[in-house]
Amino acid sequence: MEDTAPSSIxxxxxxxxxxxxSEAQDQLFRSFWRSGQPLKSMLENNPWxxxxxxxxPLVWGQGGYWDTAVGREHAYWQDQDLPQATQDIVQMRKDFARWGYCLIEDxxxxxxxxxxxxxxxNQAEGEMAAGIQQITPSGQYVNTLINKGDQFAGCIQHDPRAVQAGPLLEQLTDExxxxxxxxxxxxxxxxxxGGYPQALHMDQGPLLPWVTEEAPALVNTMFIPQDVDAWNGGTLIIPGSHKAVIDAGGxxxxxxLPPTINLEAKAGTILFFDGRLIHGTGxxxxxxxxxxxxxxxxxxxxxxxENWVVSVAPDILAQASPKLRHRLGFQALTYGSTVEGFGLAGNGRLEDPWGDIxxxxxAVDQGDYERVRSLSGSSSPDQLQxxxxxxQAMRRAKAGHKRQKT
Ligand SMILES: [Fe+2]
Structure with missing residues (x-):
């Protein structure tokens, strides 16, 4: 590196x-960033x-949050109007707003x-056999599903051929x-x-101690392909806990908080839940x-x-629809995913050629990604040409832009 340090700083x-x-009391925002809230108070005020x-070994019979029942069998919850699986989108909106989740039947x-x-x-078994299984204290995770079966790309696109409630899910997610x-x-x-319960958390936790008070910044869609209940680890949920988080504020x-329940749902149900809802694996x-x-x-x-731009398989990317490419982050826009500045002019809409990265x-896949390095007007012809x-991306975008206009 060229030494440009001044002789006297x-x-x-x-x-x-x-x-x-920079004493602690003088630092900007220190108490906010170091507050540990609202999780700190959640544990202090709810030691269970x-x-x-x-x-x-896991302890039962002492009131741990994992030691619970499904809503209809829970003394605290059984008379409350907790969400039931439904196909009525109007009811789903009410459930989601009030309880932080709704259940889509079939x-x-x-x-x-x-x-x-x-x-x-099959995939879980294969990853075990290959010795690359990803085990957590709760159980095995199978990551990056998009590369592991055609139906998973279909689910990300809300394609009814893969998930029949796709159009409804897309509407709720857009809203x-x-x-x-x-x-x-x-x-x-x-x-x-024999696994352990997951620590209860909210999925938009990385934003903490910020809390979004109106809409969540993350929404989760859980596909439930087999019956779940209190016995086989139905997801632990504190119904309505998103409101306690909103009330706490940043x-x-x-x-x-009220007690947890285990989620009870039939195979084929989809759980759609707010990123501020407190929950965890049962x-x-x-x-x-x-x-x-x-x-x-x-x-x-x-x-x-998931860093899809690195992980998605080349053949899946080659066949991906504009919608799938957008959802995987291949559609750069002014404030996200630009590469060497390409995408700063992107509008984030499907098929916008100025955001297509x-x-x-x-080029990475072909091993010929040529990055712009240090240049000047007097760089060698080899460097300049x-x-x-x-x-290439700019030329492709211009050509695509022209095509779109004609
Ligand atoms: Fe979670």
Missing amino acids: PRAFWPETVAAW LQPPSLKE GLSPAQCQAFLQRLL TLGKGWICHSFLANGADP GGVIEA VNRSDRKRFVATMSNVKPWMRTQ RTFRE RNYTVG
């Missing part, structure tokens, strides 16, 4: 000076929400459901996140026999694996959990 920029003027030790048809489950079980949202991740969450305090006390699959979706400027991924990938 002003004293105000010396690390010692900066440190001396403390996760179990993974070094000791969101997967019996055939879709069977194919979905079989694929998950919740605003159009233009992208897919955060799509993976199968296993609760294996950096605020969560007061006493404990599977049966002797068979239990899988659900979660597809979270987020605002298009957020960093996605496939050129870069294809190189087939830069960003130049």
